[in-house]
Amino acid sequence: MSGLRQMNISFDPVEDRLLLRITAGEPGNLDEYRIWLTRRFVQIVWKVLDQAIASEPVTDPRVPQESAGALREFKQAAALAEADFATPFAAEEPGPLWVPTLCLSPRSRSGSSRAAIIC
Numbered sequence: 644m645s646g647l648r649q650m651n652i653s654f655d656p657v658e659d660r661l662l663l664r665i666t667a668g669e670p671g672n673l674d675e676y677r678i679w680l681t682r683r684f685v686q687i688v689w690k691v692l693d694q695a696i697a698s699e700p701v702t703d704p705r706v707p708q709e710s711a712g713a714l715r716e717f718k719q720a721a722a723l724a725e726a727d728f729a730t731p732f733a734a735e736e737p738g739p740l741w742v743p744t745l746c747l748s749p750r751s752r753s754g755s756s757r758a759a760i761i762c
Contacts, residue, residue: 648673651732661685666733673733 651664661680666673680688701711 649730649732664732675733 646668648666648668649664653662653664654660655662658679659682661682663678663680665676665678667676668674696715699715701708701714703714706714
């Protein structure tokens with residue numbers, strides 16, 4: 644998956660699951676991934692992601708550690724301000740994947756996090 648384009652998450656009451664839809668690729672050659680997520684799975688992943696964000700060190704020496712939470716909130720607000728919520732999700736028709744496992748590793752020295760979805 645390269646060139647993340649869009650993400651969409653919706654609740655399906657018939658399945659009693661969340662459906663995560665991701666499109667990736669270049670315009671004219673997009674791939675869509677549909678992934679079913681159970682409530683239990685989302686609760687576990689949410690805690691892990693929240694802990695990973697909270698444990699990320701502040702790398703700017705001008706910011707005191709006690710202000711790290713405020714800096715994270717500022718970065719989150721800035722990211723939301725740049726997000727495009729007006730563009731409708733470009734739907735494809737492949738079937739959803741069932742995700743029993745997600746592996747998340749901390750940031751490497753290059754600064755990138757790695758996530759692996761195991762189907």
